[in-house]
Amino acid sequence: MKRLLKIEMERAFHGSLFVLAVLIGMGIFAAHIYQIVLPDAVFIRNIDWNDEVFLKVYAGMQLPNLYTDYMEIFGGSFSILYHFILPVLTGLPYAYTLFTDAKYHYMDQLILRGGQKEYYRAKLFVQFLTGGCVAVLPMILSFAVTAVLLPATRPELISPTCIIYGASVLGELFYRHPLVYVIMLWFIDFAGFGIISCLSYVFCELMENRFMVVLVPFVLYFCQYVVCSAFGITSVREGLRIAALRQDKVHEVVPYVIGMLVLVCVSHCMKIRKRDLL
Amino acid sequence: MNRKRVVTVAAVAVCIAAAFAVWNVNVKYGVPKKEIHPMEAAVRANGYEYQVRECRLLEPEDFPEGIEKTDELKAVLVVKIYLRSLDGNKSVSGANLMVQGGMWGNSMDLELFYVFNEEVISGGWNKKIDENGIELWIPFRMYAVQVADFSLEEMKSEQYELVISLTPFRSITLDMEND
Numbered sequence: 529m530k531r532l533l534k535i536e537m538e539r540a541f542h543g544s545l546f547v548l549a550v551l552i553g554m555g556i557f558a559a560h561i562y563q564i565v566l567p568d569a570v571f572i573r574n575i576d577w578n579d580e581v582f583l584k585v586y587a588g589m590q591l592p593n594l595y596t597d598y599m600e601i602f603g604g605s606f607s608i609l610y611h612f613i614l615p616v617l618t619g620l621p622y623a624y625t626l627f628t629d630a631k632y633h634y635m636d637q638l639i640l641r642g643g644q645k646e647y648y649r650a651k652l653f654v655q656f657l658t659g660g661c662v663a664v665l666p667m668i669l670s671f672a673v674t675a676v677l678l679p680a681t682r683p684e685l686i687s688p689t690c691i692i693y694g695a696s697v698l699g700e701l702f703y704r705h706p707l708v709y710v711i712m713l714w715f716i717d718f719a720g721f722g723i724i725s726c727l728s729y730v731f732c733e734l735m736e737n738r739f740m741v742v743l744v745p746f747v748l749y750f751c752q753y754v755v756c757s758a759f760g761i762t763s764v765r766e767g768l769r770i771a772a773l774r775q776d777k778v779h780e781v782v783p784y785v786i787g788m789l790v791l792v793c794v795s796h797c798m799k800i801r802k803r804d805l806l
Numbered sequence: 807m808n809r810k811r812v813v814t815v816a817a818v819a820v821c822i823a824a825a826f827a828v829w830n831v832n833v834k835y836g837v838p839k840k841e842i843h844p845m846e847a848a849v850r851a852n853g854y855e856y857q858v859r860e861c862r863l864l865e866p867e868d869f870p871e872g873i874e875k876t877d878e879l880k881a882v883l884v885v886k887i888y889l890r891s892l893d894g895n896k897s898v899s900g901a902n903l904m905v906q907g908g909m910w911g912n913s914m915d916l917e918l919f920y921v922f923n924e925e926v927i928s929g930g931w932n933k934k935i936d937e938n939g940i941e942l943w944i945p946f947r948m949y950a951v952q953v954a955d956f957s958l959e960e961m962k963s964e965q966y967e968l969v970i971s972l973t974p975f976r977s978i979t980l981d982m983e984n985d
Contacts, residue, residue, distance in 0.1 A: 572835050676827040679835045 532642040532650040539625060540658045546621035553610065553617060553666030560599040560606040561673055568592035569677040593681035595706040596690040598674050600667060600713055601771050603691035610666075611769050615745040618659035618721050623728035623745075624738040626651060645800045652729055652796055659725025660718035667714055682706060690771070697773045713770055720768045723788050724749060730795040752784075853893045859941075860886035863962050873945060881961055883946040890939035 540546060572591055576582060590596065599607050629635035639647045683690070683706055692702045702709040727745040735741045749764060756763035767773060767781030843849050849856045864882045866875050873882060933941045948961070 672824060676824055676831065679832045680828075 529642065529646045529650065532638060532646050533653065535638070536625075536650045536654040537657075540622040540654050541661075543621055546658070546662070549617040549620040549662045550665050552613075553662065554669060556606050556610045556613075557599055557666050557670035557673075560602070560604065561670065561677075563606075564599075564602060564604070565597050565674050565677055568597055572678070590684045591681070592678055593683065594671075594675050594678045595680070595683045595702075595710070597678055598671055598710065600717075601690045601692060601702075601710075603772060607769070611765060613746075614663055614721055615724050615749045616743065618662045618725035619728050619742040619745050621662065622655055622658040623725065623732070623742045626655075626729055626732035627735060627738045627741045630733070644802070648796060648799045652726060652792070655726050655729050656722040660722035662725075663721035664714050664718045667717065671710065680707070692771050695774050695776070697770055697775055697778060699775075716770050717768065720785070723785065723792065724764070724768075726792045727788070730791055850892065853891065855888075855890040855892055855939075857888040857890075858885060859888050860884070863958075864945075865958060873947070879947055881948045881958060883948065885944045885946070887942045887944065888935070888939060889942060890935075892938075894938065 569592075575591075595601060599610070629638070635647065642650075683692075683703055692699050696702070698709055698712065701712070724745045727748055728741050731744045732741045735744065753763040753765045756766075762773075762777045762780040764781070764784045767777075767784060773781070841849070845858055845861070847857070862884050864884055866879070866881075869875055869879075869882055873879070932943070935941050
């Protein structure tokens with residue numbers, strides 16, 4: 529299992545597609561930093577604390593800071609775009625190997641050497657890990673860049689300048705311990721997009737080319753969003769933008785997560801019990 | 807030096823520079839001045855004295871004039887603040903003040919009331935006490951949607967947090983128990 533894992537990890541993380549996926553994510557964050565964070569950084573550097581007019585205009589107002597300007601919390605079009613294309617990005621580095629392994633019989637070699645169960649376990653684990661990393665790495669890097677430009681002042685509910693408010697999921701935690709909130713956001717995104725990227729693993733055998741295997745999570749994610757929007761129900765896409773999610777909508781998102789987990793588990797069990805593989 | 811070593815050295819250098827930049831930006835522009843005071847303490851800041859004298863939860867029958875009774879409006883939290891100018895030449899109308907109440911747990915989104923100066927008051931009432939001071943009555947309306955699961959008794963036992971913000975980056979939190 530260890531050897532198989534090592535081989536698969538190398539295929540996933542050492543490929544240029546992994547770098548490309550992270551770079552695309554970073555590009556979106558960079559656009560947000562250029563459009564929102566940089567002007568705010570210039571603004572706070574030019575404040576004249578002796579200017580009475582400024583003090584009057586901004587009395588009681590929260591000045592831009594790391595937590596309110598960080599893209600995941602700030603919201604805005606770039607955040608929506610990032611969450612929209614993430615299912616494609618998460619599948620980009622590794623999902624196609626599920627298809628090519630079977631097509632070029634590389635899978636047979638690995639199963640002969642490591643065992644069928646171990647092969648599929650390694651595949652599923654690495655797919656989950658790749659999806660999570662592609663989703664979260666640009667977030668961590670952009671948070672670091674924002675931290676360099678803006679002070680980490682504790683956000684004040686008194687003057688909310690972001691999409692989180694009282695009724696938001698973990699809203700109280702954000703206003704009391706913002707760093708803990710941000711770290712939790714990364715964990716949730718890691719797990720959420722990790723599971724979504726595993727949908728490629730579930731449907732890989734039904735697809736006829738490698739591009740479709742990569743696109744499966746995005747197609748399902750997008751279709752589900754369109755259907756849910758038509759009926760006014762919270763979709764997975766909205767559910768995974770935790771900062772914008774309201775507490776009373778959580779119960780609408782939980783069944784999707786459980787459903788995806790069940791789907792992945794059932795598919796995995798079926799794959800490892802398949803008899804006519806070799 | 808091989809390529810791996812160059813990359814490692816560059817990464818370590820970037821990390822050190824970033825850590826210094828984070829420290830620098832927080833020392834220069836961050837660190838808000840925040841003070842916590844008990845109820846009725848006279849807080850002096852920017853040439854003014856602020857004192858929260860009372861904080862009461864009113865039931866619909868006790869709603870003051872100007873607040874319309876509706877089925878949605880469950881209770882009103884009234885905060886009475888005394889504001890006085892310490893400098894005889896300075897008017898209370900020049901005071902910068904913004905107040906917000908917050909109830910944690912069920913909901914913390916109560917109606918916001920900004921009180922920038924005597925002429926521009928977006929909520930509440932004020933009464934002139936003497937030449938230098940005014941008394942502000944600031945009501946926070948609690949709607950059914952915010953406090954649906956709370957009975958009035960439970961609401962009374964809740965801990966409230968009142969934040970008075972005086973200038974950007976500076977605020978005073980009054981640690982008080984709802985009476």
